[in-house]
Amino acid sequence: MKNILVLGAAGQIGSELVPYLRKIYGANSVVAAYRSTPLTLEIQEGGPCENLDAMDSKKLFEVVKKHKIDSIINLVAVLSAKGENNPLMAWNINMGSLINSLEVMREVKGAIFTPSSIGAFGPSTPLDNTPQDTIMRPTTIYGISKVAAELWGDYYYLKYGVDARGVRYPGIISNVTLPGGGTTDYAVEIYYEAIKNKRYTCYLKPGTYLDMMYMPDALRACVELMEADPNKLVHRNSFNVTAMSFEPEMIAAEIRKHIPEFEIDYKIDPVKQSIADSWPNYMDQSAAQQEWGWKPEYDLSTMTVDMLNVLSKKLK
Numbered sequence: 001m002k003n004i005l006v007l008g009a010a011g012q013i014g015s016e017l018v019p020y021l022r023k024i025y026g027a028n029s030v031v032a033a034y035r036s037t038p039l040t041l042e043i044q045e046g047g048p049c050e051n052l053d054a055m056d057s058k059k060l061f062e063v064v065k066k067h068k069i070d071s072i073i074n075l076v077a078v079l080s081a082k083g084e085n086n087p088l089m090a091w092n093i094n095m096g097s098l099i100n101s102l103e104v105m106r107e108v109k110g111a112i113f114t115p116s117s118i119g120a121f122g123p124s125t126p127l128d129n130t131p132q133d134t135i136m137r138p139t140t141i142y143g144i145s146k147v148a149a150e151l152w153g154d155y156y157y158l159k160y161g162v163d164a165r166g167v168r169y170p171g172i173i174s175n176v177t178l179p180g181g182g183t184t185d186y187a188v189e190i191y192y193e194a195i196k197n198k199r200y201t202c203y204l205k206p207g208t209y210l211d212m213m214y215m216p217d218a219l220r221a222c223v224e225l226m227e228a229d230p231n232k233l234v235h236r237n238s239f240n241v242t243a244m245s246f247e248p249e250m251i252a253a254e255i256r257k258h259i260p261e262f263e264i265d266y267k268i269d270p271v272k273q274s275i276a277d278s279w280p281n282y283m284d285q286s287a288a289q290q291e292w293g294w295k296p297e298y299d300l301s302t303m304t305v306d307m308l309n310v311l312s313k314k315l316k
Helices: 014-024 040-048 057-066 078-085 088-106 141-160 186-196 217-225 246-256 269-275 286-292 300-314
Strands: 004-007 030-036 049-051 071-074 110-114 129-130 163-165 167-169 171-173 199-202 210-214 243-247 263-266
Touching: 004 014, 014 040, 014 071, 014 217, 030 210, 057 088, 057 199, 071 088, 078 088, 078 141, 078 269, 088 110, 088 141, 088 163, 110 217, 141 163, 141 243, 167 217, 171 186, 171 217, 186 199, 186 246, 210 217, 210 300, 243 246, 243 300, 246 263, 246 300
Parallel strands: 004 030, 004 071, 030 049, 071 110, 110 163, 171 210, 199 263
Antiparallel strands: 210 243
16 A cells, blocks of 8 residues: 555544554555544644545545545445444445445556454354354344445456455454444443443343454554455455454453442343344454464453553543
């Protein structure tokens, strides 16, 4: 990657990915694109920015030509729980932004990174040690769009030679940006509530295991995959990646090591619980390890220390 356009730069991943990429590739080589949600001051002042609706294919092409973009990182997505409230809107946005990005990269012979998700799996997928290649019958519009995105990426690579790559992200935990309507949001919210109120009411029941990843690992996975030797890649658009798997009681116990008085109780959200129950407990990520050397740096313990340290200062 040389000149990179990040679509969805104001979102949970984008707001941290843009500064990360600018440190690696240079400030002027990373263009932050946003639509309605404002960019952070750091991003606005740190390099080029464009107000861009990824659904506007003409404007997207103009921005790509203007900045001589060779790689798009497409983070535009309506997430799982929010998508269930308006499935047609979620499908149109998730697919429209993807197809426009693929078409533009076909024109300029560039590369594209589009993250998939554990949401691409469904209740008929093996929940434990979920294989890289397995049955995928998701029951949410978010999951359906992610499966379609994986297939579209493969199609554009095979048909047009577009260098399309992606990972299946687990739940992502950040100390910078609040989550935006996903089923795994509790794993971020719990740290804020632990510091502010010493109590958290969880919408998922005890024993609900889900794959998770700390944001620094998520950012690194994106760059490492995009810089990987294409001759060694077999799967390209659908690498299982994870760093840890835990259920609510485990994260609560880890927090109590630092905040002994912390308490957790439960008020189950049936929609989010049904979504979580259809997702893997933990994924097999051996393909990512073998094909491009993926290895996470954070586990639940080290992530909790860092989250509490950063948020304690932030929430003063």
